[in-house]
Amino acid sequence: MRAVVLFVALGLGAAAAASPQIPPHPDDLRFPASPFAPPDPAGMRFELANGMPVYVVPDRGLPLVDVVLALPVGDLHEQPGEAGMASMTVAMLRRGGAGELAPDRLDDEVDALGARIRTVGASGRSVIALDCGSEALGRGLELLASIVREPRFDAERLAQAKGNLGVSLATQDDDPLGLLEREWLRLVHGDSAPRGRQLTPDAVAAFTPEALADFHHRHYGPQGAVFAVSGDVDAEAVVARLDELFGDWAPSDQGERRASGSGGELATDEVDGSQEEEPAAAAARPGWWYLDRPGVQAAIAVGHRGAVLGSWDDDDHWALLLLTEVLDGPGAVSRLRSRLQLGEGLTYRVLTYFDLDPVRSGWGAERAGEFRVFLETAPESAAEAAGAVLQELRRLQRDPVPATELETAKRSLLARFPLLFERAEAVAGRYAEDELLDRPHEYWADYRQRLRGVTGTDVRRAAQRFLDPGGVALLVVGDWNAVRGGRGFQELRRAVGQPRVLEER
């Protein structure tokens, strides 16, 4: 009897719904369709009296609140002689005291709340973020407003920060990866472009309390700025409080001009509307460059300028998302990873970035970020690994991505879509960022459908339009003797020309 039962269980296991079995392979598992849809932004948007948008996404799990203020102020606004001014200004907001609070008192108050107020200076934006326990939110918001609107830029604190900056300037080449990053950006954008510009002792000397206050006065204001609030909050209450603290904030000098259509003050040549020439992808100084540094590991960056599309509606935007996924996505397809890591065990990590920002009106090609592949490997394998990267770029331009590979890439990308809205903080931040980038909210509603429509030929067309394997800047930082004696050196030299030593600054 027992044997019979066992026989039945084995033979008809799949049919016995009462006790589910373990299928022989995970592909045999059946799942319900993903119920996920991006949250509707309609009810999340509020406006302050001066028009500043506020996105609020309550989440009551923990007694914590995040308040992020992002302003469209960055290195693109720096005048000649102001290199680094945007980053220094935002960094000193928190450190230099505010309103009636001297720096020490401000530190005392923020710490006593158990709060953090952090600042980030990125290329196109300055961000000030408060996070604190919900019971400390009232006072935290007051401190945030004071820091943003009435910074003191205390002279002693600034001198101390400049001293630290001097030390890091002196030691910045110690870390080969930092060196690689800085020098590679110079090669791609040129010495004078905002993204290629280096901080120098002269630039640091120009950071005075008056200069920072002036930069703040000219650029900080409600124009184009946006709040994202998430966590343990009541939406109406927090908006009302923000309105009291920021609703009467008037546009800055530059903001008025920007709003009135004159484009404001930009450090770069202005580009006229949408009829501009498509900017070249090639690096400012293409070719193979190296810096000889002893060590058991070589670091490599290869790539060129990022894509500058006319609008968020450009079909190639979606093709480029898939191109990046195929080349080196974190998903199931990564041509580079399967070749360099799984194939040869040459590297522990490959990282690929492709900046795809469309042109913000009036910001021109200077806005272009980078297309970059970064990897580390033994110096003897450096040329071989870099050569493999270039071959993969050419292959994307030559062959349409095969249907099955493209399908896998789409599935990976689509499957990761919910991750973009995983938590309240991500939801509020994403919709707030839409305003900062002039990206319509519908972008997210259409995201999956647009991706599904991309074909292998679309990807090849985008590769031909935005990749430029002949125009890459390839920089190797490592033990040059070992690189030169390593595998693939001659082949790479035939492909990109004679390697040149990068002059020391």
Next chain:
Amino acid sequence: MRVAAGLAALLLSAMAPVAPAALPAELRPTDFRLDNGMTFLIVERPGRPLVAAVWAVRGGSASDPPGQRGLAHVVEHLLYAGSRTIGTADWEAESRLLRQWERLYADSVRRRRASPGLARLEGRLAALQRPGEYSSIYTRAGAFGLDAETRHDSTAFQVLVPAEKIELWFWMESNRLLEPVFRGFERELRVVEQERRQRIDSSPAGSWFELFDAAFWGAGHPYAHTPGGERLEVAGLLPADARAHFGAAYGPERLVAVLVGDVSPDRVREMAERYFGRLKRGGGLAVSVRVNDRSEPPAEPAVGSLDGLCTCSSQIEIRYPTVAFETSGDAVALDVLAGVLNSRSGRLHRRLVLADDAVATSASAQHVSRMRGGYFAVRIEAAGDTGVAELLPAWNSLLEQIRADGVASAELERVRRQLATDSFRQIETDIGLARRLAAAEVLGGWRQLDEWFEAAAAVRPEDLERVIEVFLVAGKRAVLSLERTGEG
């Protein structure tokens, strides 16, 4: 908008004193144990699109046998190589070739030269193997953040899985525990070496800190080597070593799984029994490896100093031996003491970074406590014109001042509030919560999170003064001094 300082002070004092910040009710896990000893913790979070899934095992690099430092980390990597089902086109054929390959490979490692026929076998194996299939099944399903970490006392594996596909996690994780195949062995050793280079050798001060660790804990101490191991010892490992470690260290009674997300505990329990219930308790294995045996007294941490030149900013680290991890008494008081010294308004920053005679660009304190010992560390980076020799005296005089002044209750109040908020930040993401719960459960039970908090809230100024007297003693410390050298 005005900021009235007087009013602010009033608001602060009017705020209630911090209550012990236990885990909020809705984040407290449901727990159960399978018959084979494997523990499950579940935190139900309705509406989350992804489930944060972590499993951890008691035992990490501290259990590496002598001469095989790095073994635990290598096994962590090999667990991504697949199983008899995943990662192969034909397990029957592959297993025959693998056995031959392992014999030849062992032979070539012993003789330090490639055995004839090895390359040909590898070619035949490559035709049958599907490297990367394990992770690609996950990513195709929309899972993300596949990662693992080997620490000194534990090893953890994590991934975020779409909630509706959570059964895939049960399938994949139980499968690699049930029938793992350590294929691609030699390549994985190379990747491990790459990781080591990237983490330690490429950082200017990294190898000095590795040396300092070794000197501080003393030869033979389980913490004397980093989880990354020793290059030559890693290169000498064989697949049989990895299997032995796996057999001894990965028994279900040593495993803890944590799921945080939109999953029901009942359904998890059913799947846990069905999938992980298949794992057999440890034992029944020919080889037994000592795993985190607490009974063996470790060597005394060393006293002394290590001076070096480094292409890095001039800096020192001062280490005082303390106590093993505990959720009470001195261990917690030392955690709180680090908080008193840290942050912008803390003593280290005020005295060493901001004061007129500041010597540092940054200064921080940390209490590191593990299962078999701990230390209190102070790290100071020199300001531009400061010599490294000035840093230790600066710390000594600050410490003297703290001894003389004592710790004010306002300082302690500030730290309690920061600790409460910080602890919430650490569990703000579901994966953060899952990792914290898994780590706590592996090291003695998740309720330790609460116990630690109660203890931290009860710390009084005299407790801090006591641990300063007992532990922060010049005669017991070890000091690493790195002086910047111009040439790279």
